[in-house]
Every structure is written in structure tokens, then in C-alpha cells.
Amino acid sequence: MGRKTILLLLVGIFTAYYGYTPLPDNIEEPWKLIGLTFILNTISNVALVGEVLGINHYMNTMNFFMSFPKVPPTSDETVTVMDTTFSNVPVRVYVPKRKSEALRRGLFYIHGGGFCLGSAAQYSYDVLSRRTANRLDAVVISTKCVSNGNQRMRIEKVSLGMTRKETERNELESYRLAPKYHFPNQFEDVYNALKWFLRKDILKGYGVDPKRIGISGDSAGGNLAAAVTQQLIDDPDVKIKLKIQSLIYPAVQTLDMDLPSLRENSQIPPLPKSLMVRFWSEYFTTDRSLEKAMFINQHVPVESSYLFKFVNWSSLLPENFKKGHFYNSPIHGPSELARKYPGFLDVRAAPLLADDNKLRNLPLTYVITCQYDVLRDDGIMYVTRLRNAGVRVTHNHVEGGFHGLISIPGFKIGLKVENQYLSWLSENL
Numbered sequence: 001m002g003r004k005t006i007l008l009l010l011v012g013i014f015t016a017y018y019g020y021t022p023l024p025d026n027i028e029e030p031w032k033l034i035g036l037t038f039i040l041n042t043i044s045n046v047a048l049v050g051e052v053l054g055i056n057h058y059m060n061t062m063n064f065f066m067s068f069p070k071v072p073p074t075s076d077e078t079v080t081v082m083d084t085t086f087s088n089v090p091v092r093v094y095v096p097k098r099k100s101e102a103l104r105r106g107l108f109y110i111h112g113g114g115f116c117l118g119s120a121a122q123y124s125y126d127v128l129s130r131r132t133a134n135r136l137d138a139v140v141i142s143t144k145c146v147s148n149g150n151q152r153m154r155i156e157k158v159s160l161g162m163t164r165k166e167t168e169r170n171e172l173e174s175y176r177l178a179p180k181y182h183f184p185n186q187f188e189d190v191y192n193a194l195k196w197f198l199r200k201d202i203l204k205g206y207g208v209d210p211k212r213i214g215i216s217g218d219s220a221g222g223n224l225a226a227a228v229t230q231q232l233i234d235d236p237d238v239k240i241k242l243k244i245q246s247l248i249y250p251a252v253q254t255l256d257m258d259l260p261s262l263r264e265n266s267q268i269p270p271l272p273k274s275l276m277v278r279f280w281s282e283y284f285t286t287d288r289s290l291e292k293a294m295f296i297n298q299h300v301p302v303e304s305s306y307l308f309k310f311v312n313w314s315s316l317l318p319e320n321f322k323k324g325h326f327y328n329s330p331i332h333g334p335s336e337l338a339r340k341y342p343g344f345l346d347v348r349a350a351p352l353l354a355d356d357n358k359l360r361n362l363p364l365t366y367v368i369t370c371q372y373d374v375l376r377d378d379g380i381m382y383v384t385r386l387r388n389a390g391v392r393v394t395h396n397h398v399e400g401g402f403h404g405l406i407s408i409p410g411f412k413i414g415l416k417v418e419n420q421y422l423s424w425l426s427e428n429l
């Protein structure tokens, strides 16, 4: 056998090993998803090996690879694009070029990435923001964030040809991410940037109508959007309120890691349960003991059991999503975890924990959930709780859809859902 044959064989085994993902029959565009999974798994395995060998934190390696499809702020024929900071938080701003007599709508967007990864400068988010600005003739503020890589990552980047200055700038252009920063830093960065945007003089400067401002975000960005929208309601400093919130497959609760959607989709790419639990725990700490406890759903101490009523899927999910599942009463974890990392019981991290008095005052809401997504039931339960509290909600549940479909380029289903999302914004913002 020649060398090439052996190499091919290895590649084949490799591909089969990584590429085999048993997917449900009706999931959209399964072959593309398998291809994507292959790439993600390869990166993830490299990151895991790096972590086991003590070279680099898992999330730093992930971020390193994921920061490649980043694009600079480039204006085009229709939109002016610029990077700036709002209250020291880096944001990318998209302002339509066409002349407008009236004030424009404004949309504040928060990207996903599990509180650890992602950036507004990522190709897919950049494209989404341009489309949003064009379609709605709106000013779009997209909160940026890039790697927060540790010292070692910085050296690697430098050795890969980036100048030290570039690397340092990249590290600064972000709402602060885990594993270097934990809750409530991410929340506070987003909140401070939003408050800055809602200042009268800033809105005036961008020509934005204070009565037509919305917030939106996907996944962890959906979590942050929901959380800051709640916070804003009671903030005496902010006079201008949001007209709508739009949450794209948001994560909204940290208490129950045994929801039907987590059971059914625990292996479904690109967000298996293990990765979601890791993202959650990294939001609060790099200590892996929280992750371990969360994974087996024994992290909430008995003193906090009163909170379970807010996340009780047995009462909050419609019948068709509960089919075939039995509700297990929570098994309590040690008080020590909650004492050390109180963030995971904080409503600013888990907006589903807000009581009805708080929820009642939320603005008109749009929620996207996907059938094959561990976060499906988070979104659905939030819809139920908001509706029970009297908030008007449009729920777009995507059958056959999977997590991340809006921000992963190349999927027809992603474009379709994006289109529905933009139509809703167009009609309601």
C-alpha cells in the first residue's frame, strides 16, 4: 500500500468516526449538519486534547478557531458600518445610508456563543445585522465580543502572524467572555452598553426614534437580551423603554438540566447537552465541579427549592412537548456550590426565575424555538410564563429546526427563519 492510500484510509476512519451523528429523520438539511458537526467535533477534540495536556483552556482554543470567520467593519452601498464603544463596551453600529426624513427604528443585538464564544464581527452576525438594517431601515447596534484568550493564546496568535497590537485590540473589543470573565460581567457589559444607547443624546445622534427601540439576541445572546430587558423595567435611571424583545432560541434557566428537550436532544449537534452544561457552568466559574453537578441535575440546594415552581416543565410545557416524559422531582445538591457560585440562582442569569409581577411589565415579545434543540423547552416555558402574566407573545416554533440555525451560514432553513424573524420585527417594531 502506498502512502497516499494509508493517508486516505486514515482520513476515512477519521471522517467516519467524527462524522457519524445519528440524526432524527425530519431534521432539516441533515447532510450539511453532518458536515458541520464533523468540523465542530474536530475543533472540539483538538480543544479537549489541549485542555487535557494543560496547554490551553477548552473555550480559549474553541474561540481561537471560531474567530477566523471574522470580518472588519466595512461599509457597503446601503449601510455605513463602524466599530465603536458604548460605555467602554465594544459595539458594531450599522446605519442605513438612504435618506430618511423621519427618525429610524433601533435594534440592539446580542450575539450567541454560550457566554464564551462568538463576536458581532463574525461573518454570519455581520451579514444578519446588515440585512436587519436594510430590511427595517433601522440602526442596528451589535454588541461585539471576541476572544478573551489567556496569555498563552495571545502568544500563539502572535506567533501565527498577528501583531501584538492587533491581538491586544481584538481582546479588548468584546463584552467580556468566559473563561476569563464570569457572571455578572457579561450581563453588566451588555446592560451598560444598552443604557448608553438609550441615552437621549446618543439616540438623537444616530437619528433613532426613542419609541421604536427593540432588543434581540440568539442563544446566550437571547439570555442576555431577556435578562437586561427585565432589569430595565425597574431601572429609575432609564426613561426610555423598549418596544419589543425578540429572543432566538434563548437559554433562560439554570435550574433544571433534565427537561424533555435536554433528554431528547442530548446528542444533537451543534449543541449537545454536554456543551450546553459546560457553557452554563463556565458562565459562573471555571471550577468543573459545578459542571459535574449540573450535568446530573444535582446542583440546586434544598434552600432554593422554592424556585423550582418557576421552571416546572410539568406545568409549563404544552402536552405535546411532554409526551412520553415523567417529571422527576428535583434532587438537591450541596449548599456549598450555591454559596460559592450564587450566580446560577440569580434572575439576571436565569430570567425564567423572575416572578409574575416582574414579567407582567415586559414588552411585546417574539420567541423562536427549534424542535431539535436542548434549549427548546427553555424558550417554550418562557413563552408560557409570559403569556400567563399577560404579556403578548408571538411564538415561532420551528419543526425540524436545530440550535444555531440563524447564525450558521449555508442553511436554507436558517434563511427561512431569519426571514420570518425580520418580517415580525418589520411589523412590530
Ligand SMILES: *[C@@H]1O[C@H](CO)[C@@H](O)[C@H](O)[C@H]1NC(C)=O
Pocket (backbone or CB within 6 Å): 308, 309, 312, 314, 315, 329, 330
Ligand atoms: C410541578 O408541577 C406538578 C404539576 O404539574 C406538581 O405535581 C409538582 O409538585 C410540581 N413540582 C414542583 C417542584 O414544583
